[in-house]
Amino acid sequence: MRSKLEISFISISFIFTSILFLIIGSLFVIPSFEGFVNAFFSDEIQFALRLTLSTSIIAAFGVMIVAIPTAYSLARYNFPFKSAVKSIIDLPMAFPEIVLGIAILMLFGNPLIGSILHSLGINIVFTTTGIIIAQFFVAFPYSVRILYSTFNYVNPRYEFVSRSLGYGELETLKNITLPLAKGGIFASSVVTIARCIGTFGAVLLVGGGTYLKTETLPIAIYYNLSLGSIDNAITAAIILVLISFIAIFVLEKYAYQNIEGAG
Amino acid sequence: MFLEVKNLCVDLGQFHLTGVNLNLEKNDYMVIIGPTGSGKSVLLETIAGFFQPQTGKIFLEGEDITNLNPEKRGISIVYQDYVLFPNMNVFENIAYGLEKKVKDREVIKSRVYDMADRLKIEHLLDRNPETLSGGEKQRTAIARSLIVEPNILLMDEPFSALDVNTHAYLTELIKKAISDYQTTCIHVSHNFNDVWSLAEQVAVMKNGKILQQGIVADVFSKPCHNFVADFVGVHNIFEGEVVGKSKGITDVKVNQNLILHSSDTDTNDDKKVMVAVRPENIIFSNQSFVSSIRNQLKGIVTDIILIGPTVWVEVDVNGTTFKGIITPSSLDILGIKKEKEIYLSFKSVNVKIIDEEQSYSALFSA
Structure with a gap:
């Protein structure tokens, strides 16, 4: 016999999950199959898909390279201004990503910094590099947050034992900590790549959203909706939903079931 | 003196050590007893090199090891909660430390089998640590630490999560293994039976201090505090x-x-x-x-x-x-x-x- 509280809570979860499902499902109902296929194989959507995937993979790879040592140091070491570092990393999660986009634009669009980078052959504003940088900084806090929790779950005594058996810090990280944290690292990678793919505001401001140059899938949705090309907009949205669905499916299946070494 | 701890002070916030002095001869077996939160585990982990003392020195065979990395001290540690690597089976857990010292796979295999035989876990070598009982896990953890022939074996309440019968069985088994390997031991315990059945030396700790250290019979019959x-x-x-x-x-x-x-x-x-x-x-x-x-x-x-x-x-x-x-x-x-x-x-x-x-x-x- 279920309690009233149990029935109420389960009902709420069912009702709102159904509404959410209805909202997402409506995307798949609106376009005709022919319209979807035409839009999918259009130059604009094909370019946006390739650009989104390539920049997201590069950005996510960069995020993981930086986020693992950052999260590990936050979880394991005490150092000056640690709280400040944590707060700064968390900050972009609290404000709209478009704000982060303006900030990146201001920094790299600054005449001094911009000219220095330009002289080094690095152009960031309104380029693919700019898209990667925007995706990087949008996804970085989420990645660090997941990895920080993961490393906190790995009992430091595993590392103590490994060190006491003759292995140095780096060897212990490689042999013990990273294998024990592999579930969390995988989860973080999936969330990071999903976040990079879905980044809109920051990418639009820093990359410029130029047609067939710096137009990613989220930007394609916005532009095509503004211009009345509903099939293109919805096709781009469906692609994003499918990518997200695959990411979440993989995450549920492989990541959460094996965060080892907890406790 | 084999191990000499001089005026060791460590402050970890919740736990601290205040002017700890400890002396141990080679092949001695010392049990440290004291109430919960007295700093026993912090003392072991500081001797192992996981925490840096604010002041004080640790000498091993006359050499100052206070600032030496844990991996260079040759001091192994066994915890109450076993801390077996879940990404390795029992064989790999036991072999882990040995692989750092010995490269010949046949030698490693033979020594792991020998150690497993001593601790009666040879039938468990292919098993995942999660499938073992508490006593089996602790024997694996001790085998893993002992096989590298450490200068000192530290054991932090190794038997406290075990039932009475397993405790008694393990005490005998481990006493023999440690004796065979001629290992110097420091063992933190709440159980006076461990003192009587295993130790030559006993130290009593309270609030981050060692109040008395000496031969077991002396401390029990002539307490100084x-x-x-x-x-x-x-x-x-x-x-x-x-x-x-x-x-x-x-x-x-x-x-x-x-x-x-x-x-x-x-x-x-x-x-x-x-x-x-x-x-x-x-x-x-x-x-x-x-x-x-x-x-x-x-x-x-x-x-x-x-x-x-x-x-x-x-x-x-x-x-x-x-x-x-x-x-x-x-x-x-x-x-x-x-x-x-x-x-x-x-x-x-x-x-x-x-x-x-x-x-x-x-x-x-x-």
Whole structure:
């Protein structure tokens, strides 16, 4: 016999999950199959898909390279201004990503910094590099947050034992900590790549959203909706939903079931 | 001296060590006992090199290892919660440390099988640690630490998560393995049986300090501090004043109507001291008798408590409560019951005088 509280809570979860499902499902109902296929194989959507995937993979790879040592140091070491570092990393999660986009634009669009980078052959504003940088900084806090929790779950005594058996810090990280944290690292990678793919505001401001140059899938949705090309907009949205669905499916299946070494 | 810890101070916020001194000879087995939160585990982890002391030094065979990385100390550690690597099977766990030292796979395999045989876990080598019982996990953890032939093996309450039978079985097994490997051991425990069955040396810790260290029999029979006396089960500890000395006996006045006689003579007259009598040294009788026993007191039984196979009897002697321990059959034979008059006898050699100043300064500065 279920309690009233149990029935109420389960009902709420069912009702709102159904509404959410209805909202997402409506995307798949609106376009005709022919319209979807035409839009999918259009130059604009094909370019946006390739650009989104390539920049997201590069950005996510960069995020993981930086986020693992950052999260590990936050979880394991005490150092000056640690709280400040944590707060700064968390900050972009609290404000709209478009704000982060303006900030990146201001920094790299600054005449001094911009000219220095330009002289080094690095152009960031309104380029693919700019898209990667925007995706990087949008996804970085989420990645660090997941990895920080993961490393906190790995009992430091595993590392103590490994060190006491003759292995140095780096060897212990490689042999013990990273294998024990592999579930969390995988989860973080999936969330990071999903976040990079879905980044809109920051990418639009820093990359410029130029047609067939710096137009990613989220930007394609916005532009095509503004211009009345509903099939293109919805096709781009469906692609994003499918990518997200695959990411979440993989995450549920492989990541959460094996965060080892907890406790 | 094999291991020498000098004036070690560590501050980890919640736990701390304050001026810890510890000495250990090669192949000694030391058990550290003390209440929860006294800093026993922090001491082990500092000796292993996981925490840097604020002050103090650690010497191993005369070499200063205070700032040496943990992996270079040759000091292995075993924890209560086993800490077996879940990404490796039992064989790989045991072989892990050895693989750092030995490259020949055949040698590694043969030594792992030898160690597994000693600890009766050879049939478990292919198993995942999660599928093992508590005793099997602990034997694997000890095998993993012992196989690298460490300078010192540290064990942090290794048996406390195990049932009584497994504890007893493991004690014997591990005692033999450690003896075979001639390993110097420091073992943190809450269990006095571990002290008696394993240790040559015992140290008592409280509030981040070692209050007393020495040979087991000495610490238990001659506690230097009233906390140590209480902790190791002396129970009868009284404040008193030295009122006289004659013929190798010190008289300590505990209250207006009670003077105890001790064979400890290293105290000055008029000095305030603590006196301690172990419960098992008190003899109960229904009548006074003439003997060489110097302390014979008459009192009233105030309480009788059955604890396991023994009976604790509390007796009020002129306003001071003594606790003695007897068997249920002695209780029946003597007809001891509440409100009954009874005689307590104990030899002066069993009345230990504790220097009160020393004891209080240790407790309150701790």
